[in-house]
Amino acid sequence: MKVYYxxxxxxxxxxxxxxxxxxxxxxxxxxxxxxxxxxxxxxGVRKPIVVFEIDGVRTVMLGGARIRALLLLKASKIPAIIxxxxxxxxxxxxxxxxxxxxxxxxxxxxVTKDGNITSC
Numbered sequence: 408m409k410v411y412y413x414x415x416x417x418x419x420x421x422x423x424x425x426x427x428x429x430x431x432x433x434x435x436x437x438x439x440x441x442x443x444x445x446x447x448x449x450x451g452v453r454k455p456i457v458v459f460e461i462d463g464v465r466t467v468m469l470g471g472a473r474i475r476a477l478l479l480l481k482a483s484k485i486p487a488i489i490x491x492x493x494x495x496x497x498x499x500x501x502x503x504x505x506x507x508x509x510x511x512x513x514x515x516x517x518v519t520k521d522g523n524i525t526s527c
Contacts (some may be wrong), residue, residue: 409491412455412510413498414484417474420458421466436458444476452477455486465489 416491439509456470467474473508476486487512489495 410501411489411498415487443472446457460491
């Protein structure tokens with residue numbers, strides 16, 4: 408498995424109209440979402456989303472609230488860490504676990520040396 412980092416278009420995610428997939432009337436009014444929205448509006452995205460790409464289909468594993476917030480802010484791209492079997496042109500290949508941790512700062516992701524990915 409290869410790991411890449413870079414800006415990706417939200418429209419390349421699994422659902423061609425992600426706002427329908429990621430929006431729900433109940434959670435956009437939650438305190439947690441409002442905090443995420445305001446933080447992104449003021450500071451920008453600090454943590455990339457995590458995406459698995461299999462056979463050209465990108466599925467979001469972590470970061471749905473960040474996508475919702477960016478869609479409400481009319482953004483079209485988001486920083487992402489992409490796990491894939493294939494080469495992706497235009498994105499930076501992450502070469503070590505330490506580099507992945509430095510980029511992501513997501514403590515919930517564990518990548519073993521044999522390429523397995525788990526969540527804590």
